[in-house]
Amino acid sequence: xxxxxxxxxxxxxxxxxxxxxxxxxxxxxxxxxxxxxxxxxxxxxxxxxxxxxxxxxxxxxxxxxxxxxxxxxxxxxxxxxxxxxxxxxxxxxxxxxxxxxxxxxxxxxxxxxxxxxxxxxxxxxxxxxxxxxxxxxxxxxxxxxxxxxxxxxxxxxxxxxxxxxxxxxxxxxxxxxxxxxxxxxxxxxxxxxxxxxxxxxxxxxxxxxxxx
Numbered sequence: 001x002x003x004x005x006x007x008x009x010x011x012x013x014x015x016x017x018x019x020x021x022x023x024x025x026x027x028x029x030x031x032x033x034x035x036x037x038x039x040x041x042x043x044x045x046x047x048x049x050x051x052x053x054x055x056x057x058x059x060x061x062x063x064x065x066x067x068x069x070x071x072x073x074x075x076x077x078x079x080x081x082x083x084x085x086x087x088x089x090x091x092x093x094x095x096x097x098x099x100x101x102x103x104x105x106x107x108x109x110x111x112x113x114x115x116x117x118x119x120x121x122x123x124x125x126x127x128x129x130x131x132x133x134x135x136x137x138x139x140x141x142x143x144x145x146x147x148x149x150x151x152x153x154x155x156x157x158x159x160x161x162x163x164x165x166x167x168x169x170x171x172x173x174x175x176x177x178x179x180x181x182x183x184x185x186x187x188x189x190x191x192x193x194x195x196x197x198x199x200x201x202x203x204x205x206x207x208x209x210x211x212x
Contacts, residue, residue, distance in 0.1 A: 027072030032126030100128030157202035
């Protein structure tokens, strides 16, 4: 696979079987340029020049409280497409100006068996960054742009381990911005970093045990 491509046959992208009643959802995977990178430069952008938009869900939510996620959510009847869904949710959650976003691709959907959602990551480029912040503290605790260099740093990489009802779930995970990024969001980031040829070796035996 050439650098810059994501392998759709990687098993991490394969949807799980969630049945005929799967609900559609979409998340916005928005890459941009760090604020401290000069606007005019004679060199091509490197991974260390970039960041990605994430948010921390409110602890009071009934579903996935406190988890770090991409902006996004379930598709509403008025959403003409999954791209529209991802952008609408991002606006509602972060105050993002969608006119500054260039959509690049819809990645293969991932089925989340526990919640019954079939989630499509929408890959996008932040051509004209706009201010973002928490819109509703009942929904999100913080909105933040995470430097890609922090995600690539082996010191920030761990394997997240969650044990619940006798079942052990593991996923790639990142310790950044004072929070743990794990589960669906970390799996998407891990697959993207690998597919783009940006990943560096890290200690997969280093565990972070997550409280259920």
